[in-house]
Amino acid sequence: MSVASCLLLYSFVVAVLGPRLLARLTHAGLAPRLGLAAWLAAIGSVVASWAAAAVFLLAELLDDWNQPGRTVIGACFDALGAVASGRAGLLLQIGLLLLTALAAVALVVLVWRLGRSLLRARARTFEHARMARLAGRHVAGLDAVVLDAPERAAYCVAGRPHAIVVTSAAVAALDERHLDAVLAHERAHLAGRHHLLLAVTRGLATILPRIELFTTGAAEVARLLEMCADDAAARSHGSRTVLRALLALSGAAPIPTGALGATSVGVLARAERLAAPPQRADRVRARLLLTAVAVVVTVGPLLTGALAATGLAFCGSMAS
Template identity: 55%
Template structure:
């Protein structure tokens, strides 16, 4: 049970501290790939820690709830909880604790179900939109994109079977060939990197846990970093200046559907500033080192908690004999 307690505390610590710290380091976009890993590691490790803690608590309560064996050695920070679970404080307290455990399990199940429904709903929406777009637009074989005959500028990609890049007639008219190629490279980078899966997962967590800034801010930051990664992919092919001018032309265009990844829909001002003023190599290196340390800590801390507790090393307070 000490492992579960420590995992719960770890999850709450990350949920409270990580958003502000990561946002401060990743705001400039100096190392977007490492920043993305740090955000995803923090969110995933928090969910994993809370899930593992819930399972461990339930297993302990079920296995010891009706036990009459002598009390085993436990950390002092969870002694009273264990005493209650084995009935040392009376049957009503024990029953109440088991009822609370059942409620926690039910709440976790409901959150998991809501997350699954959110992901399935997002997938269904994107698939339907991709299908409707291919029906309403015309396939442009040279661009490998679907062109909509509308006068409003639009450029985005939608995951589907197959994936679809959507452009409007207004975008074709507004962008010269090199700028259009940069926009297409941006969208292809999204599809090749399966960015829609990361976006759906983080937005799903933000929807089911709207009061936790780790997930709400994290979803926004992940979307921003994914756009920066796609910008970098396009810039490696066409140059930063070309991508910058293309974004300026597309600024203010109509947003795509939910779940779509548009070239000029997310954090446009910050991305344009980043393209026009590249980060100094020294600052980029410092950002990478700091974010790598943060990602490693978020990933390894829960595992270290389990391993050290399993080896008998007290993480909450020393073992009592």
């Protein structure tokens, strides 16, 4: 089996089995950072496998161009050459040309849609940050822009510079300690560049909505990012303070698209996690499992390609 075929098979296995396994390991949020790393490693390994498979396939086709029949790829290419030249019939020739054109167009469209999605998200958040700074007011000692609004909301948006937005209703509903915890939560989002991770994962889920690894992964990444921000705020203000602030803002109006808000995703699961922190043994077990998964899916494409290449070289030497 060629390196390209092995990489495609590997990506298929990860795309099919990965979502259910990772969702089970990360659902409770025992180790959100490692859970996030595992999801991103799985998504990245599948995309990297596709790209590497395309490169290896092209290399194999070029290598077999003048040596048809030397490998399975060469035999297939020879047959495709017969179809492309019209020796197998005009209809098959036209069909192959149409299929090739459609595949090329599909690839270009996918790349273009992902790029457009990322650029639109960037433009939208930058514009919202700019408008928030213009429409809001600055309060002495408050590292945020205050918008006069009846809804309780707090969120951050990427921009130049970034902006943390808090409504006047949220300021009125929170005391100083709870407001500081909310702001620490939003600062953790910005410091970790969480908006970039969300933009990429949501972009992949948008352009490839039938692949569960991307759709489920985008939702789980968003939830784990909120848990990571909760932990960052809890380290300086305590879990109970973050929990009370979260509950005080729960049920508020939805935040703008592309923004990261304290109550935007998984409020109930996060509240339960803050109210009853997991036992140390459970955290250690989750960390070990997630570390193992992250390492496996990270080195998976390299190991798969290396094993396939070694097998091909061995078979080639035996044949000679």
